[in-house]
Amino acid sequence: xxxxxxxxxxxxxxxxxxxxxxxxxxxxxxxxxxxxxxxxxxxxxxxxxxxxxxxxxxxxxxxxxxxxxxxxxxxxxxxxxxxxxxxxxxxxxxxxxxxxxxxxxxxxxxxxxxxxxxxxxxxxxxxxxxxxxxxxxxxxxxxxxxxxxxxxxxxxxxxxxxxxxxxxxxxxxxxxxxxxxxxxxxxxxxxxxxxxxxxxxxxxxxxxxxxxxxxxxxxxxxxxxxxxxxxxxxxxxxxxxxxxxxxxxxxxxxxxxxxxxxxxxxxxxxxxxxxxxxxxxxxxxxxxxxxxxxxxxxxxxxxxxxxxxxxxxxxxxxxxxxxxx
Amino acid sequence: xxxxxxxxxxxxxxxxxxxxxxxxxxxxxxxxxxxxxxxxxxxxxxxxxxxxxxxxxxxxxxxxxxxxxxxxxxxxxxxxxxxxxxxxxxxxxxxxxxxxxxxxxxxxxxxxxxxxxxxxxxxxxxxxxxxxxxxxxxxxxxxxxxxxxxxxxxxxxxxxxxxxxxxxxxxxxxxxxxxxxxxxxxxxxxxxxxxxxxxxxxxxxxxxxxxxxxxxxxxxxxxxxxxxxxxxxxxxxxxxxxxxxxxxxxxxxxxxxxxxxxxxxxxxxxxxxxxxxxxxxxxxxxxxxxxxxxxxxxxxxxxxxxxxxxxxxxxxxxxxxxxxxxxxxxxxxxxxxxxxxxxxxxxxxxxxxxx
Numbered sequence: 001x002x003x004x005x006x007x008x009x010x011x012x013x014x015x016x017x018x019x020x021x022x023x024x025x026x027x028x029x030x031x032x033x034x035x036x037x038x039x040x041x042x043x044x045x046x047x048x049x050x051x052x053x054x055x056x057x058x059x060x061x062x063x064x065x066x067x068x069x070x071x072x073x074x075x076x077x078x079x080x081x082x083x084x085x086x087x088x089x090x091x092x093x094x095x096x097x098x099x100x101x102x103x104x105x106x107x108x109x110x111x112x113x114x115x116x117x118x119x120x121x122x123x124x125x126x127x128x129x130x131x132x133x134x135x136x137x138x139x140x141x142x143x144x145x146x147x148x149x150x151x152x153x154x155x156x157x158x159x160x161x162x163x164x165x166x167x168x169x170x171x172x173x174x175x176x177x178x179x180x181x182x183x184x185x186x187x188x189x190x191x192x193x194x195x196x197x198x199x200x201x202x203x204x205x206x207x208x209x210x211x212x213x214x215x216x217x218x219x220x221x222x223x224x225x226x227x228x229x230x231x232x233x234x235x236x237x238x239x240x241x242x243x244x245x246x247x248x249x250x251x252x253x254x255x256x257x258x259x260x261x262x263x264x265x266x267x268x269x270x271x272x273x274x275x276x277x278x279x280x281x282x283x284x285x286x287x288x289x290x291x292x293x294x295x296x297x298x299x300x301x302x303x304x305x306x307x308x309x310x311x312x313x314x315x316x317x318x319x320x321x322x323x324x325x
Numbered sequence: 326x327x328x329x330x331x332x333x334x335x336x337x338x339x340x341x342x343x344x345x346x347x348x349x350x351x352x353x354x355x356x357x358x359x360x361x362x363x364x365x366x367x368x369x370x371x372x373x374x375x376x377x378x379x380x381x382x383x384x385x386x387x388x389x390x391x392x393x394x395x396x397x398x399x400x401x402x403x404x405x406x407x408x409x410x411x412x413x414x415x416x417x418x419x420x421x422x423x424x425x426x427x428x429x430x431x432x433x434x435x436x437x438x439x440x441x442x443x444x445x446x447x448x449x450x451x452x453x454x455x456x457x458x459x460x461x462x463x464x465x466x467x468x469x470x471x472x473x474x475x476x477x478x479x480x481x482x483x484x485x486x487x488x489x490x491x492x493x494x495x496x497x498x499x500x501x502x503x504x505x506x507x508x509x510x511x512x513x514x515x516x517x518x519x520x521x522x523x524x525x526x527x528x529x530x531x532x533x534x535x536x537x538x539x540x541x542x543x544x545x546x547x548x549x550x551x552x553x554x555x556x557x558x559x560x561x562x563x564x565x566x567x568x569x570x571x572x573x574x575x576x577x578x579x580x581x582x583x584x585x586x587x588x589x590x591x592x593x594x595x596x597x598x599x600x601x602x603x604x605x606x607x608x609x610x611x612x613x614x615x616x617x618x619x620x621x622x623x624x625x626x627x628x629x630x631x632x633x634x635x636x637x638x639x640x641x642x643x644x645x646x647x648x649x650x651x652x653x654x655x656x657x658x659x660x661x662x663x664x665x666x667x668x669x670x671x672x673x674x675x676x677x678x679x680x
Contacts (some may be wrong), residue, residue, distance in 0.1 A: 214453040243615050244616055246617070249608060249655075257615070258607075261596070
């Protein structure tokens with residue numbers, strides 16, 4: 001019985017090592033180097049632990065006798081100074097040799113991510129002098145390509161971390177930091193703010209969508225376009241409400257009057273994999289709930305609740321936002 | 326020693342019996358016809374005067390009271406809320422007011438031996454057990470000063486307190502009560518006799534007026550003056566006023582330019598990421614055609630009024646309609662210079678051409 005419990009507990013613990021936000025279940029070159037480093041250190045530590053305890057066991061239980069002064073000094077100096085020195089120097093040389101690769105620059109599209117409270121401002125700079133393509137709370141990357149990521153923050157420090165793709169990098173107000181990621185698998189990988197940044201820090205996540213190169217380019221081209229005008233009656237009402245209720249004071253929907261830039265760009269928000277920075281599904285119902293209960297869903301959020309609107313109005317807004325594919 | 330303790334206890338017992346009898350049997354005559362027992366008036370009055378002096382704000386907090394707009398605003402409120410008991414300057418009052426105990430002092434007498442900071446405290450807090458009520462709103466001090474400004478103008482005998490004559494003829498379509506209840510301050514044409522402390526109404530929508538009057542009536546929006554004016558309005562009256570106000574044609578005012586205006590325009594139309602200020606124009610115009618009628622349009626509104634309202638929002642002293650939380654969030658990043666620039670910008674617009 002006890003064994004069953006132990007086994008299921010270990011399975012439970014191990015299962016948390018896989019999935020969309022795991023440093024061990026890697027999908028990027030930098031993350032797999034780090035995972036490799038982790039395994040090397042872990043195996044090394046286990047070997048050392050076994051050796052040390054084996055030695056203790058040997059001298060206390062199997063061969064408990066006094067060492068000569070010479071042998072004792074050799075053990076202390078050799079095992080306590082020389083051996084750790086060589087081992088740690090070797091490890092440091094290995095770890096340092098990895099760092100330049102981790103810092104290696106990317107090419108092609110530059111993704112600029114700015115940490116806000118509590119969401120991510122995302123801009124794709126094509127490097128051809130055109131205006132950056134603005135998005136939010138989701139990052140799309142081409143597979144097998146090293147993409148440069150430039151990081152900044154507004155007001156407080158955040159940290160950018162997609163564990164399956166690479167190590168983390170802090171984001172500072174007024175200072176640009178950088179990193180690059182090189183995804184090796186397509187799929188969706190979760191990112192999370194890794195520096196406490198206020199009451200909804202834990203609710204500041206995002207999805208990273210890794211696509212084939214041609215799919216990525218098609219997506220980027222779609223993302224560059226203005227919003228599609230809804231055709232059905234209810235979403236159209238939502239579109240009018242979005243303007244008349246003043247949502248454009250903070251949000252941009254390109255191709256409409258809404259040109260605010262305090263909050264996330266919503267031009268193609270319906271095509272994203274999540275809503276509210278990785279915390280809600282992108283359904284009309286979730287959009288409506290969010291509009292009505294912003295502060296309850298994300299404590300301290302800057303967006304005020306629009307609970308004063310009627311249910312019908314809130315539903316229309318939700319359907320409109322969902323239709324912004 | 327023992328006889329002393331005994332005597333004290335006996336007297337205490339007799340005293341308690343008398344006290345209980347006076348309270349429970351109604352022996353004390355509370356008639357306002359009977360003056361207080363000898364000495365009691367003196368104790369009460371002296372306590373009152375000393376309490377006011379102790380608690381009044383520092384004289385350095387007194388704002389500029391020579392402002393004519395402030396004085397006339399205070400005078401209209403006095404007329405509505407205070408004159409019954411304290412009389413208009415040089416006029417007599419009703420026998421009912423004179424039959425109160427204590428008799429409310431005539432205003433022109435009462436102001437003589439108080440300084441503005443004392444008057445402020447009395448108007449704001451009222452006086453316990455005297456019939457003098459406290460100011461209807463405990464959050465706002467700025468409109469208390471309007472009444473103090475009027476009292477001070479009477480004390481100093483300046484003619485700033487005299488009533489201006491409205492140039493605008495009252496439209497015949499005005500509801501019955503509008504002239505009595507609204508037009509004395511806001512004017513029949515809604516332009517408030519160009520008093521910068523009073524908002525103009527001709528640019529407001531039916532929905533906003535209705536929601537705001539209801540917010541004043543139920544205390545969600547604070548103002549001692551407007552809460553007094555709106556507290557007894559019926560739904561029907563509110564409907565009538567809202568209909569009438571929304572039927573007013575927005576009056577043309579000359580557009581102005583200036584440095585502060587440009588800064589205000591930039592902030593109002595684009596907002597500012599750094600300070601977290603959203604674009605005011607998305608709700609408050611100009612170009613209001615597609616905006617919700619529940620947002621007040623501000624083009625051409627009084628500069629002083631806008632500035633004051635923004636300050637009140639910022640100090641969390643102003644509520645409003647159901648949409649008030651939007652403003653509380655929006656003003657968070659504004660500094661005093663921003664507020665002044667926004668007020669300069671919106672007041673500079675011509676509501677007839679910029680919308």
